[in-house]
Amino acid sequence: MSAAPIPRRAALQRLLGWPAAMACLGAAGLAAVGFAVLWLRRPRGVPVTTLAKLPPGSALRARYGESPIIVLNVGGEIRAFDAVCTHEGCPLGWNPVQGLIRCPCHGGAYDASGKVVEGPPPAPLHRLEAAVGDGTIFVSRR
Ligand code: FES
Numbered sequence: 001m002s003a004a005p006i007p008r009r010a011a012l013q014r015l016l017g018w019p020a021a022m023a024c025l026g027a028a029g030l031a032a033v034g035f036a037v038l039w040l041r042r043p044r045g046v047p048v049t050t051l052a053k054l055p056p057g058s059a060l061r062a063r064y065g066e067s068p069i070i071v072l073n074v075g076g077e078i079r080a081f082d083a084v085c086t087h088e089g090c091p092l093g094w095n096p097v098q099g100l101i102r103c104p105c106h107g108g109a110y111d112a113s114g115k116v117v118e119g120p121p122p123a124p125l126h127r128l129e130a131a132v133g134d135g136t137i138f139v140s141r142r
Contacts, residue, residue, distance in 0.1 A: 043133035045140030051132055054078070059094035059101075064139050069128060070094060070101060071137060074112045078132055080139045081114050081125040101125065
């Protein structure tokens, strides 16, 4: 006893159906992996300013939530610190001539890595995580 012949159209659909379905699944899988990689590589944190506003050698004050921060561009490397003095909590500012983060209250000074280089501050500045994505600077707590 022989099976009934399969019409040509049905045979072609069977033949092409599985590979096409597998190709679609493969493409969808690749797209999902690509999206996941982009999502994992995105900068984390809060946008605080743009790279265009912070050329190398400069600094600016910004806010991270309620906290004042200072963001530096040190030869293209973006660094961010809490902008509150570790001595008695005065607001800090950037001195471009000295290349130091200065405290106006008692003469404290920090270098571009947040280390105390002058005055009474008992501890270095708390450094935040800084990243650049699409020309925007993002900051987050370490
Ligand atoms: S509060 Fe900054 S040096 Fe005293």
